[in-house]
Every structure is written in C-alpha cells, then in structure tokens.
Amino acid sequence: MRRIGIAVNQNKPSALDVTKQLVSLLEAKDAKVLVDSKVADQIGRSDLALDVDKFPDQVDLVFVLGGDGTLLGVARQLAVYDLPILGINLGHLGFLSEAEPEDLPSAVDRVLRGDYHLEKRMMIDASIIRNGQTIHRNIALNDIGIAKGSFGRMVTLSVYVDDMYVDKYSGDGLIISTPTGSTAYSLSCGGPIVSPHINVMVVTPICPHTLTSRPFIVQKDQVIRVEVSATHNDIGITIDGQVGYKGEVNDTIIVRKSPHYTTLIKWQERGFFDVLRQKLHNPN
Known part of the structure; x- marks a missing residue:
C-alpha cells in the first residue's frame, strides 16, 4: 500500500475542493492518506490529520497543493528526509509543479503504479x-x-x-x-x-x-x-x-x-525545455 501525504496551501481559492477530490481518488485506490493538520479539519477529515513535519515517518511521498512558493517551503521543510514530492499547481505559474487540478485522476493513477521518474534537484x-x-x-x-x-x-x-x-x-x-x-x-x-x-x-x-x-x-x-x-x-x-x-x-x-536534495516526481515524457516553453513563453 502506498502511503501519501498531502501538504496544502489553504490560502489558494480552490485548495479545499482539490484536497477533497484528491483524498477521494487516493482512498478509492486503497492508498493510505494523511493530510496537513491545518486543512484536514476543514475538509471534515480530522481522522487523516498529521503535521507536515511528521510526514517523513508516515508517508512514502508527498503531494503538494499550491504554487511554486508552497513547494519551495515544503522542500526546505522536508529536505533532510529525501521524500519525493509531486507538485499540483494551484498558483499562477507552477513552474515546479507537474500536474494541474484537472489532471488529478491521471496523476493519482500514474503515481500509484509508479509511472514516473525521480529528479533530484540541488x-x-x-x-x-x-x-x-x-x-x-x-x-x-x-x-x-x-x-x-x-x-x-x-x-x-x-x-x-x-x-x-x-x-x-x-x-x-x-x-x-x-x-x-x-x-x-x-x-x-x-x-x-x-x-x-x-x-x-x-x-x-x-x-x-x-x-x-x-x-x-x-x-x-x-x-x-x-x-x-x-x-x-x-x-x-x-x-x-x-x-x-x-x-x-x-x-x-x-x-x-x-x-541534501529535493526529489521531484516528474513524468518521463515531459522534459525541462518543454516546461520552459509552456510556462515562460510570451505569445506576444
């Protein structure tokens, strides 16, 4: 059974709804889920509550819901533990994230079957x-x-x-x-x-x-x-x-x-320069 931790930036407008959806998708696949204590109560799942700094002893990887700033903060907090992180973009640019909210069903399936590679960031x-x-x-x-x-x-x-x-x-x-x-x-x-x-x-x-x-x-x-x-x-x-x-x-x-390194979960077919063009290209 995969053990998944969910860290959430609760200040993002869609954060609670996306967290609920993600929990439902993971539990439907028989994954063990733990949610940032600050958010678990707000989505009515206090049974899943755990502080993010306690994730390393309880989970195999972490989904981070937020923007690049959220992921940076979690990366520093968990750096010494080398836990793989998958970013779900709820922000503007989401350069470090690998998935968008509309991709959640596919992202969950891919993670649970191991269809990804790990990228260590200095x-x-x-x-x-x-x-x-x-x-x-x-x-x-x-x-x-x-x-x-x-x-x-x-x-x-x-x-x-x-x-x-x-x-x-x-x-x-x-x-x-x-x-x-x-x-x-x-x-x-x-x-x-x-x-x-x-x-x-x-x-x-x-x-x-x-x-x-x-x-x-x-x-x-x-x-x-x-x-x-x-x-x-x-x-x-x-x-x-x-x-x-x-x-x-x-x-x-x-x-x-x-x-220490930050270990990011990445899709094999999505390269750095693909993301660069998509996120930073100016169509004007």
Missing part, C-alpha cells in the same frame, strides 16, 4: 557570519538573495570563490541560485537559464551600477563568500524569497552546495 546552504560567529544558517532550493532595502541606496558586495577574489559589485545586490532557481529571480535579473541536470551555482548581480558586471557560474563543489559593505544597515538576506534575515555592514555570507 540545494544550497547559506551561513550568515557576524563578528566571527555564525548567526543564521538555512537551506534553499531556489536562491539566496543579498540586497539593499531602501529605494535609492546601494550595497557593495565583494565576492570570493574558494577564497579567490572575483570582483566587487555595487548596486541593488546579488543572487546566488541553483539550476532550479535559475528560472526564478535570477532570470529576471539577466541570469542564464541552467538545465536542472547540471549541478552548478549561478551568481547574478541585481541592477549593478557598472557597464561590466555580468552573471557567472561556478562548479557545485566551490564555496562562494560574499562580504557586505555599505553606508547603511538597510540590508536583507533572503532564502528562496520566503525567509528573511536583517543584514549588517561587514557581514559575511558563505554559500555552498547542500548535502
């Missing part, structure tokens, strides 16, 4: 060091952002790779992304699209105040060190655009490949 670790002490550490599937806060101010970031000086970037900040994150904030700042099958890190300046600053790519096992300088302390460090820390002048941020 994650990165970020440590914020202040006065020689690590004050924050976190993991990201998409990116680490280091940026100034207020409009009209700049931040200067000195970048080193494996202790070798690269350059100094003055502007709005810097994004360090995984291949998965290369199609997110980094892309909007002029960074390259990187196939998720290539494990590298992308460093992309945000609105650099120079004619020569360009994004660059480093090997997965290299370590990126960023030293912060500015005339103010209005500085922020973000994890996947969801978790934020207040930075200060002279902070050092160390970014390296994480030992």
Whole structure:
C-alpha cells in the first residue's frame, strides 16, 4: 500500500475542493492518506490529520497543493528526509509543479503504479557570519538573495570563490541560485537559464551600477563568500524569497552546495525545455 501525504496551501481559492477530490481518488485506490493538520479539519477529515513535519515517518511521498512558493517551503521543510514530492499547481505559474487540478485522476493513477521518474534537484546552504560567529544558517532550493532595502541606496558586495577574489559589485545586490532557481529571480535579473541536470551555482548581480558586471557560474563543489559593505544597515538576506534575515555592514555570507536534495516526481515524457516553453513563453 502506498502511503501519501498531502501538504496544502489553504490560502489558494480552490485548495479545499482539490484536497477533497484528491483524498477521494487516493482512498478509492486503497492508498493510505494523511493530510496537513491545518486543512484536514476543514475538509471534515480530522481522522487523516498529521503535521507536515511528521510526514517523513508516515508517508512514502508527498503531494503538494499550491504554487511554486508552497513547494519551495515544503522542500526546505522536508529536505533532510529525501521524500519525493509531486507538485499540483494551484498558483499562477507552477513552474515546479507537474500536474494541474484537472489532471488529478491521471496523476493519482500514474503515481500509484509508479509511472514516473525521480529528479533530484540541488540545494544550497547559506551561513550568515557576524563578528566571527555564525548567526543564521538555512537551506534553499531556489536562491539566496543579498540586497539593499531602501529605494535609492546601494550595497557593495565583494565576492570570493574558494577564497579567490572575483570582483566587487555595487548596486541593488546579488543572487546566488541553483539550476532550479535559475528560472526564478535570477532570470529576471539577466541570469542564464541552467538545465536542472547540471549541478552548478549561478551568481547574478541585481541592477549593478557598472557597464561590466555580468552573471557567472561556478562548479557545485566551490564555496562562494560574499562580504557586505555599505553606508547603511538597510540590508536583507533572503532564502528562496520566503525567509528573511536583517543584514549588517561587514557581514559575511558563505554559500555552498547542500548535502541534501529535493526529489521531484516528474513524468518521463515531459522534459525541462518543454516546461520552459509552456510556462515562460510570451505569445506576444
């Protein structure tokens, strides 16, 4: 019997209806189902309630109902457990999701018969060091952002790779992304699209105040060190655009490949560049 956990972004308009449908489809196939405690009571199934952080001991894989942001949050929460995740898109873009609500019957059938492949997505670790002490550490599937806060101010970031000086970037900040994150904030700042099958890190300046600053790519096992300088302390460090820390002048941020991966459930016939065309193509 397959054991399925369902994590839900209850703020999406169709979340409860889709959750009910998914539970019915899975139970009709004799799967064991557990639902995020925050949602189970709302759909009248308190008998299925379990906190998402307890899924690893009880389920074989997780359906995530929501948008890309929901999946990113669940991926960080479950990263150390290597649980396969299937994204069901209830958001706008749904770049990381593999199915839409109208695909639920087919998606359930495919998952239960094992008609999919697992795609391991690289994650990165970020440590914020202040006065020689690590004050924050976190993991990201998409990116680490280091940026100034207020409009009209700049931040200067000195970048080193494996202790070798690269350059100094003055502007709005810097994004360090995984291949998965290369199609997110980094892309909007002029960074390259990187196939998720290539494990590298992308460093992309945000609105650099120079004619020569360009994004660059480093090997997965290299370590990126960023030293912060500015005339103010209005500085922020973000994890996947969801978790934020207040930075200060002279902070050092160390970014390296994480030992953990996010494992996504993917359909064999649906390649990365197919999704890229479908989701990011501008018909105009």
